[in-house]
Amino acid sequence: MTIKDIARISxxxxxxxxxxINNHPDVSAESREKVMAVIREHNFIPNNSARDxxxxxxxxxxxxxxxxxxxxxxxxxxxxxxxxxxxxYTMVMRQIGSNDDEITCAASMERDKRLLGIxxxxxxxxxxxxxxxxxxxxxxxxxxxNSYGTLKNTNYSSVSIADEEEAMKAVEELIGRGHKDIAxxxxxxxxxxxxxxxxxxxxxxxxxxxxxxxDSRVIRCGSFNMKDAYEATKKKLEEGVRFTAVFAIAxxxxxxxxxxxxxxxxxxxxxCSLISIDGIEVSEYIDPMLSTLTQPMKxxxxxxxxxxxxxxxxxxxxxxxxxxxxxxEGASMRNI
Amino acid sequence: MTIKDIARISxxxxxxxxxxINNHPDVSAESREKVMAVIREHNFIPNNSARDxxxxxxxxxxxxxxxxxxxxxxxxxxxxxxxxxxxxYTMVMRQIGSNDDEITCAASMERDKRLLGIxxxxxxxxxxxxxxxxxxxxxxxxxxxNSYGTLKNTNYSSVSIADEEEAMKAVEELIGRGHKDIAxxxxxxxxxxxxxxxxxxxxxxxxxxxxxxxDSRVIRCGSFNMKDAYEATKKKLEEGVRFTAVFAIAxxxxxxxxxxxxxxxxxxxxxCSLISIDGIEVSEYIDPMLSTLTQPMKxxxxxxxxxxxxxxxxxxxxxxxxxxxxxxEGASMRNI
DNA sequence: ATCATTACTGGAAACGTTTCCAGCAACAAA
DNA sequence: TTTGTTGCTGGAAACGTTTCCAGTAATGAT
Numbered sequence: 001m002t003i004k005d006i007a008r009i010s011x012x013x014x015x016x017x018x019x020x021i022n023n024h025p026d027v028s029a030e031s032r033e034k035v036m037a038v039i040r041e042h043n044f045i046p047n048n049s050a051r052d053x054x055x056x057x058x059x060x061x062x063x064x065x066x067x068x069x070x071x072x073x074x075x076x077x078x079x080x081x082x083x084x085x086x087x088x089y090t091m092v093m094r095q096i097g098s099n100d101d102e103i104t105c106a107a108s109m110e111r112d113k114r115l116l117g118i119x120x121x122x123x124x125x126x127x128x129x130x131x132x133x134x135x136x137x138x139x140x141x142x143x144x145x146n147s148y149g150t151l152k153n154t155n156y157s158s159v160s161i162a163d164e165e166e167a168m169k170a171v172e173e174l175i176g177r178g179h180k181d182i183a184x185x186x187x188x189x190x191x192x193x194x195x196x197x198x199x200x201x202x203x204x205x206x207x208x209x210x211x212x213x214x215d216s217r218v219i220r221c222g223s224f225n226m227k228d229a230y231e232a233t234k235k236k237l238e239e240g241v242r243f244t245a246v247f248a249i250a251x252x253x254x255x256x257x258x259x260x261x262x263x264x265x266x267x268x269x270x271x272c273s274l275i276s277i278d279g280i281e282v283s284e285y286i287d288p289m290l291s292t293l294t295q296p297m298k299x300x301x302x303x304x305x306x307x308x309x310x311x312x313x314x315x316x317x318x319x320x321x322x323x324x325x326x327x328x329e330g331a332s333m334r335n336i
Numbered sequence: 337m338t339i340k341d342i343a344r345i346s347x348x349x350x351x352x353x354x355x356x357i358n359n360h361p362d363v364s365a366e367s368r369e370k371v372m373a374v375i376r377e378h379n380f381i382p383n384n385s386a387r388d389x390x391x392x393x394x395x396x397x398x399x400x401x402x403x404x405x406x407x408x409x410x411x412x413x414x415x416x417x418x419x420x421x422x423x424x425y426t427m428v429m430r431q432i433g434s435n436d437d438e439i440t441c442a443a444s445m446e447r448d449k450r451l452l453g454i455x456x457x458x459x460x461x462x463x464x465x466x467x468x469x470x471x472x473x474x475x476x477x478x479x480x481x482n483s484y485g486t487l488k489n490t491n492y493s494s495v496s497i498a499d500e501e502e503a504m505k506a507v508e509e510l511i512g513r514g515h516k517d518i519a520x521x522x523x524x525x526x527x528x529x530x531x532x533x534x535x536x537x538x539x540x541x542x543x544x545x546x547x548x549x550x551d552s553r554v555i556r557c558g559s560f561n562m563k564d565a566y567e568a569t570k571k572k573l574e575e576g577v578r579f580t581a582v583f584a585i586a587x588x589x590x591x592x593x594x595x596x597x598x599x600x601x602x603x604x605x606x607x608c609s610l611i612s613i614d615g616i617e618v619s620e621y622i623d624p625m626l627s628t629l630t631q632p633m634k635x636x637x638x639x640x641x642x643x644x645x646x647x648x649x650x651x652x653x654x655x656x657x658x659x660x661x662x663x664x665e666g667a668s669m670r671n672i
Numbered sequence: 673a674t675c676a677t678t679a680c681t682g683g684a685a686a687c688g689t690t691t692c693c694a695g696c697a698a699c700a701a702a
Numbered sequence: 703t704t705t706g707t708t709g710c711t712g713g714a715a716a717c718g719t720t721t722c723c724a725g726t727a728a729t730g731a732t
């Protein structure tokens with residue numbers, strides 16, 4: 001069943017059928033109705049390959065996810081997927097590990113699948129213009145902003161929270177409760193990442209409140225998963241380092257740390273308060289319920305797609321959308 | 337840069353280039369090398385749409401996920417994705433909610449995207465042959481087996497655990513520790529689901545050990561997420577129903593139940609033991625660590641793809657692959 | 673010397689769309 | 703009556719591959 005068959009059956013030309021399918025205005029109501037009837041009757045769906053071929057593009061948008069073990073991404077992925085779907089795009093997802101380079105992956109996908117655009121979910125945030133130059137389709141960074149070198153770069157589109165400020169906010173929640181000995185649980189993997197920005201916020205908060213910054217209180221772990229955070233925290237505690245509060249840059253990490261603290265006989269929040277950022281589902285169900293700055297995941301997903309769609313459509317210029325978190329008070333912090 | 341350009345530059349015909357690209361045997365070593373050199377030099381990638389068009393198929397495999405809120409799926413999705421990637425397929429994922437019908441979704445995707453095959457991840461397990469007949473490409477059920485009516489149906493391919501038996505195993509862990517008043521936390525949504533099978537295992541275990549089956553001890557919740565399980569358990573406790581152990585059919589649910597128990601002042605495992613099935617990452621980090629029958633997620637993903645690839649290739653017949661769980665002892669059970 | 677076989681090659685049709693272009697009818701303006 | 707203009711339509715080229723078919727040259731068998 002092809003467009004030709006539809007044309008033959010409805011007694012019009014192939015081009016007319018095509019016009020009907022694509023909602024072109026210059027077709028008479030009569031023809032349109034006739035053709036639509038036939039299409040419905042045979043529930044015809046146009047061949048995508050043929051369309052893509054002649055239009056020299058596809059309807060595919062790539063989603064490149066770094067570190068899917070981060071539960072936080074699950075909701076965002078879902079949100080991105082449904083938004084793409086509604087907008088008529090097809091999502092082609094690729095998850096990459098710590099050894100892979102997302103630009104290389106994106107470039108090969110772009111050529112291979114004729115992508116219309118790309119969304120990067122999680123990842124480094126220090127792509128150089130040269131690296132990015134290999135991409136020929138629009139792209140949007142989700143959950144982070146590209147900031148090559150030291151300066152914020154406004155040539156790229158993104159949806160993210162203000163990592164540094166939000167981290168500062170989180171740490172100030174602890175400071176406001178009287179904490180002075182605050183550890184930070186961050187990721188060590190790359191320097192210009194979300195982790196780094198949140199770490200900077202941590203430092204800024206300490207400095208703003210005239211608290212000493214002690215690098216021995218910085219717990220560095222490999223990745224955003226629970227295991228690494230658990231092990232790093234455990235190691236730090238075994239080294240004898242002590243603190244009255246921990247700021248973890250992600251819920252996943254906080255959960256890992258919680259176990260380490262527990263196993264070391266350190267009660268949360270009795271002996272040690274804990275706050276983090278993200279707001280994943282499980283953080284609300286553990287004991288004690290985690291206090292966390294929740295990110296608006298659905299919104300972030302949708303906005304990423306909106307932005308990308310505008311870039312693909314040619315309308316709209318680059319913009320860095322900043323969304324804000326809201327504190328979900330659990331029971332993992334106490335006054336000191 | 338098209339195949340024509342390659343042909344022109346290397347001084348052969350288009351058809352020869354095509355043969356080289358597709359590794360056809362009947363092309364001279366000399367021509368092959370010449371063409372390959374040009375392809376490499378211009379790092380040419382053939383246009384997928386054109387290939388798909390003429391071959392009247394694509395390289396896409398659909399992954400239809402029901403209930404992505406189930407953290408358990410994250411690892412499987414990852415595993416499926418990398419296996420598909422290695423095998424040269426493109427994964428097109430669609431998540432569906434409780435109101436959507438996966439067969440309808442699959443059928444439209446199949447036609448729309450010219451899928452080669454479909455993997456269903458999670459879902460009802462009572463598709464009738466008539467329903468499934470609308471699909472014209474091979475498909476594999478992952479995490480469940482289709483069993484229309486009462487009998488196991490061997491006309492379909494699947495990778496799953498033996499839900500009934502595994503559930504029985506789990507409940508027997510509780511019984512072995514002296515528990516007699518065992519609640520079951522299941523999903524109420526559909527009757528022929530994984531939930532139902534695991535429930536049957538629960539009943540079977542009770543009967544095998546001459547324990548009464550009391551329907552008031554069955555906690556039914558809407559979906560596999562923590563919130564529903566939490567609320568359902570809370571409600572049940574408020575009704576005054578008591579038990580010394582809970583068998584939850586999924587880790588996600590167990591975590592929801594744990595909070596409800598905690599809030600009701602019921603200590604796990606002191607007052608109530610808890611076991612479930614899945615083995616999601618976070619279950620190892622909560623307090624008490626959850627005892628659970630872990631499923632081999634990576635293996636399940638890979639096997640699903642293997643199976644599908646064989647079906648697509650035309651080799652291999654339908655088979656129901658059963659994988660087994662292993663008990664990960666946490667601290668959520670105690671002897672009574 | 674002739675014929676059959678083999679190994680390779682090029683030409684061309686096909687896949688199912690979109691889109692450009694030309695054409696036709698109807699109608700309004702001159 | 704002629705000349706534009708508008709609204710709609712059909713024909714045909716194009717998109718970039720794969721694959722069938724016919725053809726050539728070289729080799730081997732008779």
